[in-house]
Amino acid sequence: MSSDKKIIHVIIFMSILFFSIIAYLTYFQIFEAADLTKHPYNKRYLAVEDKTIRGNILDRNGVILAETIVEEDDKMSRVYNYNQLYSHVIGYSSKKFGKSGIESYYNDELLALTEDNILAELRESITGKRIDGNNLTLTISHNLQQRSESLLKGKIGSIVAMNPKTGEVLAMVSKPDYNPNTLSNNWEKLTSDERSPLLNRSLSGLYPPGSIYKPIIAAAILQDGTINTEYDCTGTINIDGYDLSDFNKSGHGNLDLRRSMIVSCNTNFARMGTELGSEKITNISKKFFVGKDLKSDMPISKSRYPYDIDMSSTDIAAVSIGQGKLLVTPMHMVTATSIFANDGVMMTPYILKQVTSENDRVLYTNNNEGIPIVSETIANEIKDMMVAVVNEGTGRNARINGIDVAGKTGTAQNETGEDHSWFIGFAPANDPKIAVAVILESEGRSGGAAAAPIAREVINQGLNEWSGE
Amino acid sequence: MKLNKFFRIQNPIYILIFVNLLFFGLLFLYVKPLDTFILASGAGVIALMVISYLAIIKLQMGDEYIFLIISMLTSLGIIMLYRINPEYGVRQISLYALGIILYFLAYIIFRFIKGWDKYLYLYIIFNFISFITTIAVGSSIGGATNWIQIGGFSFQPAEIIKVSFVFFIAAYYKLRFSSDEVVTHSEGLDSYEDQIINSDVNKDLDYTEEEPIESIETEIGLIDTLNEKVKNVYVFLGLAYMHIFFLLLQRELGLSALFFIVFLSIFYIYEDDRKLLLYNLGLVLIIGIISYFTMSHVNVRLTTWINPWADISNKGYQITQSLFAIAEGGFFGTGLGLGSPTYIPEVHTDFIFSAICEEMGVFGGISVVLLYFLLIYRGFKIALTIKDIFKRIVALGITLIYGYQTFIIIGGVIKLIPLTGVTLPFISYGGTSLISAFISFGILQAISKKTIEEEEAVILE
Numbered sequence: 001m002s003s004d005k006k007i008i009h010v011i012i013f014m015s016i017l018f019f020s021i022i023a024y025l026t027y028f029q030i031f032e033a034a035d036l037t038k039h040p041y042n043k044r045y046l047a048v049e050d051k052t053i054r055g056n057i058l059d060r061n062g063v064i065l066a067e068t069i070v071e072e073d074d075k076m077s078r079v080y081n082y083n084q085l086y087s088h089v090i091g092y093s094s095k096k097f098g099k100s101g102i103e104s105y106y107n108d109e110l111l112a113l114t115e116d117n118i119l120a121e122l123r124e125s126i127t128g129k130r131i132d133g134n135n136l137t138l139t140i141s142h143n144l145q146q147r148s149e150s151l152l153k154g155k156i157g158s159i160v161a162m163n164p165k166t167g168e169v170l171a172m173v174s175k176p177d178y179n180p181n182t183l184s185n186n187w188e189k190l191t192s193d194e195r196s197p198l199l200n201r202s203l204s205g206l207y208p209p210g211s212i213y214k215p216i217i218a219a220a221i222l223q224d225g226t227i228n229t230e231y232d233c234t235g236t237i238n239i240d241g242y243d244l245s246d247f248n249k250s251g252h253g254n255l256d257l258r259r260s261m262i263v264s265c266n267t268n269f270a271r272m273g274t275e276l277g278s279e280k281i282t283n284i285s286k287k288f289f290v291g292k293d294l295k296s297d298m299p300i301s302k303s304r305y306p307y308d309i310d311m312s313s314t315d316i317a318a319v320s321i322g323q324g325k326l327l328v329t330p331m332h333m334v335t336a337t338s339i340f341a342n343d344g345v346m347m348t349p350y351i352l353k354q355v356t357s358e359n360d361r362v363l364y365t366n367n368n369e370g371i372p373i374v375s376e377t378i379a380n381e382i383k384d385m386m387v388a389v390v391n392e393g394t395g396r397n398a399r400i401n402g403i404d405v406a407g408k409t410g411t412a413q414n415e416t417g418e419d420h421s422w423f424i425g426f427a428p429a430n431d432p433k434i435a436v437a438v439i440l441e442s443e444g445r446s447g448g449a450a451a452a453p454i455a456r457e458v459i460n461q462g463l464n465e466w467s468g469e
Numbered sequence: 470m471k472l473n474k475f476f477r478i479q480n481p482i483y484i485l486i487f488v489n490l491l492f493f494g495l496l497f498l499y500v501k502p503l504d505t506f507i508l509a510s511g512a513g514v515i516a517l518m519v520i521s522y523l524a525i526i527k528l529q530m531g532d533e534y535i536f537l538i539i540s541m542l543t544s545l546g547i548i549m550l551y552r553i554n555p556e557y558g559v560r561q562i563s564l565y566a567l568g569i570i571l572y573f574l575a576y577i578i579f580r581f582i583k584g585w586d587k588y589l590y591l592y593i594i595f596n597f598i599s600f601i602t603t604i605a606v607g608s609s610i611g612g613a614t615n616w617i618q619i620g621g622f623s624f625q626p627a628e629i630i631k632v633s634f635v636f637f638i639a640a641y642y643k644l645r646f647s648s649d650e651v652v653t654h655s656e657g658l659d660s661y662e663d664q665i666i667n668s669d670v671n672k673d674l675d676y677t678e679e680e681p682i683e684s685i686e687t688e689i690g691l692i693d694t695l696n697e698k699v700k701n702v703y704v705f706l707g708l709a710y711m712h713i714f715f716l717l718l719q720r721e722l723g724l725s726a727l728f729f730i731v732f733l734s735i736f737y738i739y740e741d742d743r744k745l746l747l748y749n750l751g752l753v754l755i756i757g758i759i760s761y762f763t764m765s766h767v768n769v770r771l772t773t774w775i776n777p778w779a780d781i782s783n784k785g786y787q788i789t790q791s792l793f794a795i796a797e798g799g800f801f802g803t804g805l806g807l808g809s810p811t812y813i814p815e816v817h818t819d820f821i822f823s824a825i826c827e828e829m830g831v832f833g834g835i836s837v838v839l840l841y842f843l844l845i846y847r848g849f850k851i852a853l854t855i856k857d858i859f860k861r862i863v864a865l866g867i868t869l870i871y872g873y874q875t876f877i878i879i880g881g882v883i884k885l886i887p888l889t890g891v892t893l894p895f896i897s898y899g900g901t902s903l904i905s906a907f908i909s910f911g912i913l914q915a916i917s918k919k920t921i922e923e924e925e926a927v928i929l930e
Contacts, residue, residue, distance in 0.1 A: 004853060006737060006738040007849065010734050010737065014849075014873075017872075017876045018841070018842045018872075020885065021838050021876065021879050021880060022835050022839075024880075024885045025795070025826070025831045025835060026835075028795065028796075028883065032796070033795070033796035036792055037793070037797060039793065041781050041782070042793045042796075042797075043793075044797050
């Protein structure tokens, strides 16, 4: 080969190198740059914060929950008007510790970092005046949030309340919590606290559901229609050589599906579950988004359903009573409950009602579309069973005079040894306005005893608030 | 005729004048309080460019585009440096002036002193003495021991060795291919291969013979036998690897990679032994693996390339800041003076490309890449038209050095390849590298003049 020809080879090689730079730069700009401009370590992004008055955060009725105050020396400070009350809703925004909650999910809106804001930026660069951020109105009701927080004081756990017909989150409390106004003084303590006060249990706490999973299993049984629901409960059932015992060890006697729900009979649910088989149990779980990502404007941890289609009978039995390796979040459970309150249609939960600019122009309004999960008939049948649970079963502590409350209790065994106490429910049953999920972590008492009275208070407060509407 | 051509409106010098007027004007408005010195500097840079260009055209000094392209790149550098820190900008302007002087000086010296191809041993001795001196008395800046200070003046010998390294390779092949004798190979190679190589070599020889060859018989016997030894390809390889080894000792990763790839490219062009080429690649792979495990800075370079985010506040800081800057610029840039390139440490030297991308956008960055591409395209074109093997390799070597250097540093700062510290030719702030670049391209200019003369001679015939 002549040297000329080989020089051409080298030229081609060099051209490829140069072309790769151009191609990579283009690729980088299209696919990677957007994430980097918002990277928490990007000082340019922090510089934007200094140039912008971070927007206010309000509850659904206009109560200011968080605001930015520009002091006389031109310093800005973020003030959370209700201290720890909204620590797991609004979170915090700190240069040192980063961001969490609404401050994190809706940072761009609060800083008015939207594409149509180029003019404002230009004005800012010329006049040196700060840009005003956008204000956020949440779906949260301040009164309900306050009541829920006071009910959970001193406990570990979570309360989530939502409007089952729209998916609006009305209250979201997680305990223990922290005060975002004094974050820098307490940071060390908060991060080293074993009870994880920085963890939002409503969205990220993964718990075994226990008996509150039974309405979902009941939906599968009703859908199938071939399972004999009549059963004589003796207190234990042997599945593949493994004895599964009931909460009530003496046995419930003769019962059908409705009765099994009312007394929360583990043995009959385990039997019906194994008869249904792994495929149908798995299908109904997936249908309810268990083990799948639940879409929302908040980051909800994915619930766990770590089984494939060939589950053993003992696995099926465990899942049928909400145990085994099954793990769910309180937000997921209130959403699932709402399906039965909303004629079988799931409304995904959301917390941002609307975004308005500083001159009160509405920039964004959330509109949520429902996803059909089960038929209206099945949803209503389950609803009736859940009303019976509260009227005559394990959920009696959630009863409210003159109003039909639907509910289901759960007492979930877990590795701490102390049972988690669950309650899910909604009311009024004929026209549901509020759905709640309550969990008390390692409470050691049954859901009916510990969680149901709290849920009752939350529902009561919610209904009082909306009776005028 | 030539003057006529100059005044045609599409002449690229007008683009240069326009761009400089625009950028210095912007800079004047950007720096507060208003500093008329900026306008004076701009006028000075434009005057330097125009006068030099006129000289190249009128004195028919060969290729008309090389100087225009490097002036464009340098003035872009001056503007960015001025924007980052006016002190750097002012110093870069004086270096530009010095660079132009040395450009023409290199042109004159290379053209009027004959016999550059005969000083093979001088180049080798010069290079090794420079290396040893650097290691012995050099001071360390930025992790690499590569600076020599004489009085108040400090410079990087490695930048100068870049030129003489090319001369060394060129002189070696000149010596080997201009001799009538069979190239001596080690006994390990089989004779059949030898024959193929030798016949190819002889073909290459045909057109080099018109150049006056100093006949070996006139040399004294000692040089003669030395020549025979050096002609052995393994001795040559050993000498070339010594250069790379010395650079590694100075912890100059970027330059050693650069020297190696330039050497290997020329080796590929002029050696027909495929096996030997593969052995070289294998050897470097082994050296690379060994240094990854034994030299911590090699290890760091590689791990921060694979995932700079893991140690973002420390080892990955510089590269991530560079990526932030490029991301900020988008396609069209924030505009001159409106970005924050100074967040990147050492932005004025190795990371100047990221600053350009931030303020002039990825399109600005791509334009710079294309300017370099045009520059090396001119270089290759000159190399291809040259017949004398020494000049051809010098032209090729200079082109390859600056082509690969551009790729190594741009690829590094955009995280396409691991980051190694070399300067961006003509744009980065840095005395020695700027000056050695001007000298190198002055030599290329001189070689290009030769080509045109020869071509004209051919036409006349």
